Each structure stands twice: as C-alpha cells, then as structure tokens.
Amino acid sequence: MPRIRVEVDGTTYEDDVEPRLLLVHYLRERLGKVGTPVGCDTSNCGACTVLMDGVSVKSCSVLAVQADGRDVTTVEGLGAGGGTHPMQRAFHEEHALQCGYCTPGMIMASLDLLRENADPSEDEVREGLEGNLCRCTGYQNIVKAVRRAAGEMREPGRQEVTP
Amino acid sequence: MIPATFDYVRPTSVDDACRALADAGEDAKVLAGGQSLMPLLRMRLAIPDALIDLDRLDGLREIRDDGDSLVIGAMATHHQVMRDPLVREHAPLLARATETVADPAVRHRGTFGGSVAHADPAGDLPAVALALDAVLVVRSVRGEREIPASEFFVDWMTTSMEPDELLVGVRVPKMGSGWGVHYEKFHRTAQAWAIVGVACAVRRNGDGVEEARVALTNMGPTPVRAHSVEVAVRGAGSEDAFRTAAAQAAAGTEPPTDLHGSSEYRTHLATVLTARALAAAVG
Structure with a gap:
C-alpha cells in the first residue's frame, strides 16, 4: 500500500492508503475533516472542492495518492486561530446559504476565484462558480457574499488575501 | 461510490x-x-x-513553439492551455474552446491530451483538434509515431492508438493571420457536456470567407469535420449566406439520441449553431 505524506490545513500527515481511496474520503474518514462533504459523486456539484497547492480541485476526482507531497486546504483550514475568514463571514452576513450543503465548496471555489481576480463583477463571480451547484438559494446571495468578501479582503492593511 | x-x-x-x-x-x-x-x-x-x-511527468506539461506548429504536451492542463500566450496567438480556437470546458476546478486538473485521448464525442476538444488538423504524437517501447487527427478518432471513445501507446503531445499547426475563430456550444447548464458543439475557423478576404474549417462535437460516435459547409461557405459574407451554407452541417452525420435530445433535434441544432459559429468567427 503506498505511503503518502500530505499537508492538510497546516498539519502534515503520513498514511498508508489504498490507491483507490479518493481524496475526499481520506479527508473525511481518515482525518475526520467532515467539513468537506461528498455531494453528487459525479464531479458535477463542486461541494467537495478544496484547494490543492493553492488551486481549486474537486476532491472526489482526485486520488489520495495524488495528493502525496501536496498541500491541501479545506474549509476547516480557514480562519485559523478560532476566527472566521472574511469569506465565511460574508456568507453568514449575506445569508448566502439555506441548507448549507454546498457552502464549503462554494467558499473554497470563491477563494480560488479571488486569488486570480480580486474584484470580480457579478458575471465573473457567476462564471467563477459555474462548477458549484446550489439548489436552495438561486445564487443571488452567494454572488453578493463573494463580492462583499472581495471588498473586505481588498481593504488596505489586510494581510490575509488567501487562506 | x-x-x-x-x-x-x-x-x-x-x-x-x-x-x-x-x-x-x-x-x-x-x-x-x-x-x-x-x-x-x-x-x-x-x-x-x-x-x-502521469501526474508527476512534468515534462509533458510543456507547451513549445516548434516552427510552423505548437507542440502541446499531453499533460498541459486546460487552465494552462487557455492562458498560454503561444496558444492564444497561434491557436486561438483551442484557447477559446478550452475556456468553455467544464468549470475552473476541472480545468485545473483536466488536460488537453487526456481529453483528446479519451475521445468522448461530447468532449469539446476532439472537434477542435480535428478542425485545426492537429497531429497526435504517440509513443511506446516500440518507438514514436504521429497520427493525423483525421485518422485518430475511429469510434465512440476509441482512437487508433495501440494499447501500449501513450499520447505524449499534440502538434497544432499555427494559424496565420486573417483568421477568425469561434466555438459555439449548446448545453443545459454552464458546466455540462455539449449537446452539440461547433468548432469554427474562417479566413476572411474582403467581405467574404476565403477558407473555413468546421468540426462538430457530439454529432456521431466521433467528432466530424463538416466538409460540405467548408465548401459551401466560400465567398459567403452575410448572415443569410452563412445560414444557407450551415444548412448542410449535419450532412452525412449520425447524431445520437439520448436523454438530452433526439437525433432530429441534434440535426436541427447543428445547422443553427453552425450558422452562429460562422457569423461569430467572421466577426
């Protein structure tokens, strides 16, 4: 069984894994990081989105062995030190969720979008989140939240632009 | 699962x-x-x-200028391809179509080579490879050979690669100046597969089309080159003329019937989308 060494949310883990183990199952079942849900199981919904080496990936479509030597950030790695990340706060304040199932993936995909575009228009937010499905909100408040967070994260003096 | x-x-x-x-x-x-x-x-x-x-074969992620063509390493990701300055300059149709593939997270992992080798008739990039007269570079322990795109896609998710052959790169001939390009895709939701797609490049001369390349996505078990449209559109310069030429888009195709649409529906879509693609490419 291959042995992997992967950094997840700032902690390094070494584990023997079956090659067929999906990254999302490794995160949830081995590491207990249940903040990352399994949604559709067909790569469509984006609920399981995490950052791998800083860019968004759907963790149901990556094998745990492929994360060997990589750096993974889940929604649980945001707002380290007990605080909340500006993106998390914006989702809360704008009521950008109802059932909440898509929210971890939405937040991670939104951070990926802001990494490349610090001030996205409404259309750019919608396009940036095209791989993430929400069946409750109609997306209006999600778009508002991402633009609100973008504004806060652009404020001068803020250090924390990416997680 | x-x-x-x-x-x-x-x-x-x-x-x-x-x-x-x-x-x-x-x-x-x-x-x-x-x-x-x-x-x-x-x-x-x-x-x-x-x-x-192949995840750790970083050498296969290179995109390089090789004189008259670009050589795109088989592991270059969609994200990389659509932003690459060489691709944007010399193969703008590929850049344009790649921007429409799936969604950002998928484009971070998915590769041009993988998409072509997978040969899914609903995939966007096989039709682009066909329209651009790309050449697939494959290697095995027996040596290396090059397969023109027109001989690469042989059936539903089936290519002419032997089981021991690995796609290592795609040679894409550079487009000269004067070409306009467009990829027109019809799908239910933003990240869904194309129900029908049209890859189109036209070289303009004055008010009319001098040369055109048109290839169709999901109009049969393999991507299809719409040669009859390419001939019919020569000299066309108006939307009416594009529509007339595009009426032949589905000629000789065998589009599938599935839960997204019937064969007849796809036939209709192909003509409408081809007219739109020609108009957009002419600009």
Whole structure:
C-alpha cells in the first residue's frame, strides 16, 4: 500500500492508503475533516472542492495518492486561530446559504476565484462558480457574499488575501 | 461510490510510463488529469487492472513553439492551455474552446491530451483538434509515431492508438493571420457536456470567407469535420449566406439520441449553431 505524506490545513500527515481511496474520503474518514462533504459523486456539484497547492480541485476526482507531497486546504483550514475568514463571514452576513450543503465548496471555489481576480463583477463571480451547484438559494446571495468578501479582503492593511 | 481495486503505477519518466503500459497489457488505463476517468472508475464503468498515473511527468506539461506548429504536451492542463500566450496567438480556437470546458476546478486538473485521448464525442476538444488538423504524437517501447487527427478518432471513445501507446503531445499547426475563430456550444447548464458543439475557423478576404474549417462535437460516435459547409461557405459574407451554407452541417452525420435530445433535434441544432459559429468567427 503506498505511503503518502500530505499537508492538510497546516498539519502534515503520513498514511498508508489504498490507491483507490479518493481524496475526499481520506479527508473525511481518515482525518475526520467532515467539513468537506461528498455531494453528487459525479464531479458535477463542486461541494467537495478544496484547494490543492493553492488551486481549486474537486476532491472526489482526485486520488489520495495524488495528493502525496501536496498541500491541501479545506474549509476547516480557514480562519485559523478560532476566527472566521472574511469569506465565511460574508456568507453568514449575506445569508448566502439555506441548507448549507454546498457552502464549503462554494467558499473554497470563491477563494480560488479571488486569488486570480480580486474584484470580480457579478458575471465573473457567476462564471467563477459555474462548477458549484446550489439548489436552495438561486445564487443571488452567494454572488453578493463573494463580492462583499472581495471588498473586505481588498481593504488596505489586510494581510490575509488567501487562506 | 468507490473505484474497484487496481495496481497503481506512478512513473517518473515517459520511458518508464511506456514500459509500464507495455507490461500492464490491455487492461491498463492511463490517468492524466482524471476529470473524465475518475467518475468512470467511481461508477465502475471502467475497471482497469492497472492505473498508470502521469501526474508527476512534468515534462509533458510543456507547451513549445516548434516552427510552423505548437507542440502541446499531453499533460498541459486546460487552465494552462487557455492562458498560454503561444496558444492564444497561434491557436486561438483551442484557447477559446478550452475556456468553455467544464468549470475552473476541472480545468485545473483536466488536460488537453487526456481529453483528446479519451475521445468522448461530447468532449469539446476532439472537434477542435480535428478542425485545426492537429497531429497526435504517440509513443511506446516500440518507438514514436504521429497520427493525423483525421485518422485518430475511429469510434465512440476509441482512437487508433495501440494499447501500449501513450499520447505524449499534440502538434497544432499555427494559424496565420486573417483568421477568425469561434466555438459555439449548446448545453443545459454552464458546466455540462455539449449537446452539440461547433468548432469554427474562417479566413476572411474582403467581405467574404476565403477558407473555413468546421468540426462538430457530439454529432456521431466521433467528432466530424463538416466538409460540405467548408465548401459551401466560400465567398459567403452575410448572415443569410452563412445560414444557407450551415444548412448542410449535419450532412452525412449520425447524431445520437439520448436523454438530452433526439437525433432530429441534434440535426436541427447543428445547422443553427453552425450558422452562429460562422457569423461569430467572421466577426
């Protein structure tokens, strides 16, 4: 069984894994990081989105062995030190969720979008989140939240632009 | 859903990958970005004995200028391809179509080479490879050979590569100046597969079209070059003329019927989308 060494949310883990183990199952079942849900199981919904080496990936479509030597950030790695990340706060304040199932993936995909575009228009937010499905909100408040967070994260003096 | 068990091989050189593929026999699958293969493994529509993972072959991610053509390494990701300055300058149709593939997270992992080798008729990039007269560079322990796109796609998700051959790169001839390009795609939701897609490049001369390349996505078991449109559109310069030429788009095709649409519906779509693609490419 291959042995992997992967950094997840700032902690390094070494584990023997079956090659067929999906990254999302490794995160949830081995590491207990249940903040990352399994949604559709067909790569469509984006609920399981995490950052791998800083860019968004759907963790149901990556094998745990492929994360060997990589750096993974889940929604649980945001707002380290007990605080909340500006993106998390914006989702809360704008009521950008109802059932909440898509929210971890939405937040991670939104951070990926802001990494490349610090001030996205409404259309750019919608396009940036095209791989993430929400069946409750109609997306209006999600778009508002991402633009609100973008504004806060652009404020001068803020250090924390990416997680 | 969890994939069935397989032997996992992660070669660190192309030679090692070819050797692993030769050793593994016909029941091996090559894993590139995995954005098509992983769902198939999870749903157990694919149950390979061995999986040969190219993830660490960074040499295959290079996109280089090779005189009259670009050579795009088989592991160059969609994200990389659509932003690459060489691709944007010399193969703008590829950049344009790649921007419409799936969504950002999928484009971070998925690769041009994987998409072409997977040969899904609903995939966007096989039709683009066909329209651009791309050449597929494949290697095995027996040596290297080049296969024109017109001879590469032979049936539904089937290419003319032998089981021991690995796609290592795609040679894309540079487009000269004066070409306009467009990829027109019809799908239900933003990240869904094309119900029908049209890859189109036209070279303008004054008010009319001098030369056109048109290829169709999901109008049969393989991508299809719409040669009759390419001929009919010569000299056309108005939307009416594009529509007339595009009326032949579905000629000789055998579009599938599935839950997204009937064969007749796809035939209709092909004509409408081809007219739109021609108009957009002419600009």
